[in-house]
Amino acid sequence: MTRKPIAKNADARTAWWEGLPAGIREQVDGYVLQDSLLAAVRVLVDVGFVRDGVGVGTAQLIVGDRYAHYGDRVAREPDSPLDPESLALRADGVVGRVVAIEAIWDGDTVHDWFVVLLAVAEDPDAEHVLATIPWGAAERHLGEGADRGARHPSAVVAERAGEALAARLRVPFHFASPDTPDDEAPRWRA
Template structure:
């Protein structure tokens, strides 16, 4: 049985460069495919063994200072400034899960009153995409809980209070893309601005 160092010694230098590039851009699935493909060590590592090897390899790249730093997360003040620049009436603030080749993230959006791609009467304006790492966190036990979900709650509630509108996050504990959106929770499809509803709260003045 090869040791982790033995695995990497058995990988062709060109392939190792490709794997490291994938790990430095948080493309874990791509790195797994490369490690278990042509030019990789023989016998070919199993799926879970490959995941463990790549987690260790990424940690080594981090120790060498080769991983690019994550951009700083936005502040609530910056997000409120983005909301205040939106011309359309704001109906709600929503956090929803999304995913890409790097893994799970949370999109924080403002729901506005205008026809949109997914609804006849409302649209969404993205305020921020919150991410605190890649899906490697799933394999080394860092999540759950998901720190980006907590950030989305803190930012989203503050922005919603500023605008006088509701905040919606269907599943802060568990990532899922097939969840009801804010407009799905409205009775009989009502999507009026709060100021237009009986007893509604007007949006904060600018």
């Protein structure tokens, strides 16, 4: 008997999901509603790998389907404020004189690539996180259908917010790799 590949077929993923016991579905949905992507994926791999060949990639697609099902009901971490007043107030709280605003790439298994907006202080020599801008937060900030070209939305938002804040504080803005995610791009130096 030939099975449809679960990963490439939304109907097959739905059928596989619906064939799971209610307790497993409730556990996965509980993790999804808490925005615990990795925990939900782990449960599906643990119960589906040996029997059905459900690996991490397929489990991520199934969990993604569950995120889409619940939409706004998922309790997500609040977005960092990106309005000029909030960013300026956060920069005002930095110990030492702010000498630059910098945007850098970072990434993890939950958000993929995202941009961190930093205030760079001179004395003491330190950097302070002003905002973290993952893809979803950037899309919400830009609004539906916003023209960002082929660029990552996090880069577009970070560049706009960073340039505005730097101009307001009369300091330089630095973003070494605005067009391509690169967590090893050169950093700002005075």
